[in-house]
Amino acid sequence: MQTIGIVGAGAAAAAAAFTIERTVPKADVTVLEKSGGLCGRAATRRGDGLIYDYGANYVKSDDERVVELLTETLETDGIADISEPIYTFDRSGAVSPGRDADGHKWSYETGLTQIAKRLFERAEATVHRRTPVETIRRDGESWTLVDAEGGSWGPFDVLCLNPPAPQTAALLDDAEWDDERGDALREAAAAVPYRTIWTAVLRYPFRLDRPYYGLVNPKKDHAVGWISREECKTGHAPEGESVLVVQAGGEWSSEHYDRDPAENVAELAELAADIVGDERLGEPTWSDHQGWRYALPEAGVARDPVLAAEAADLYCLGDWVAGEGRVHAALSNGLDVGERVAHSI
Structure with missing residues (x-):
């Protein structure tokens, strides 16, 4: 069984998990989300008879x-x-x-959070909320994640990173991965305005x-x-x-x-x-x-460092990879990344 770890439960992550499950039904997908919600900035709150999309609309x-x-x-x-x-x-x-x-x-x-909820449900992914990831570790040919409480997750054959570019850059800056591809990807992510x-x-x-x-x-x-x-x-x-x-x-x-x-x-x-x-x-x-x-x-990430990291089974996904801050762009990018992950495994 192939194992896939995903950091962040945004729209792109949900679309990727859904695509992986449809293509590789035996793949096991684990998602770690730092907040209590799903779908990233496509966020919804409820209360006092109201439902409102307060991020993406x-x-x-x-x-x-x-x-x-x-x-x-x-x-x-x-x-x-x-x-x-x-x-x-x-x-x-x-x-x-x-x-x-x-x-x-x-x-x-x-x-709007229904998008991620429905996709993750169809993917049969295991989603752990309020589980912020602090460390990414490369162990031989696999990946391990360490959360804020010191808990270890993995090993994963494939790792997908869905946080916004600055937060992805911070994770890569603290990553235990001695590889020039990681350095190049961190610099590229940090440069996204x-x-x-x-x-x-x-x-x-x-x-x-x-x-x-x-x-x-x-x-x-x-x-x-x-x-x-x-x-x-x-x-x-x-x-x-x-x-x-x-x-x-x-x-x-x-x-x-x-x-x-x-x-x-x-x-x-x-x-x-x-x-x-x-x-x-x-x-x-x-x-x-x-x-x-x-x-x-405000712009997309440089493409070459993203593709180079994929050769090490590390994938970035989200609207910043798509180059457009829209929900449909994040979903589209998630579908693309999910197809590439499925093909790789």
């Missing part, structure tokens, strides 16, 4: 394999179509129609009347980068209520990341009220927040 139809995966291969029950369009706004906050290239958009009635995003989730006791689902600032010249309406997703908000996900731009997020969250929420609520054009939005009845230090890769 939806999956778009930019990859035929991903579309087939979500609408044909996996169970289609609970998929929430988002029919409303995405509009844009400029540095002054002026809103304009038009994001024709955005294509079809999906979430799930119970949130990332955008920080600070997110506020705002609840209101009224339903907004707007023709759009989301607003995006394409030129990245406003303090806010994105606003979306969770009530446009079936099952996410009670009837007659609105829930906004307001994501600050990269510069604002970096400057305010460690500020009092209540101050950040209040400022983002006022900015959202100005952009959407409804002063009531400045006073939400409830709020939540989340900071994403490594939210979106």
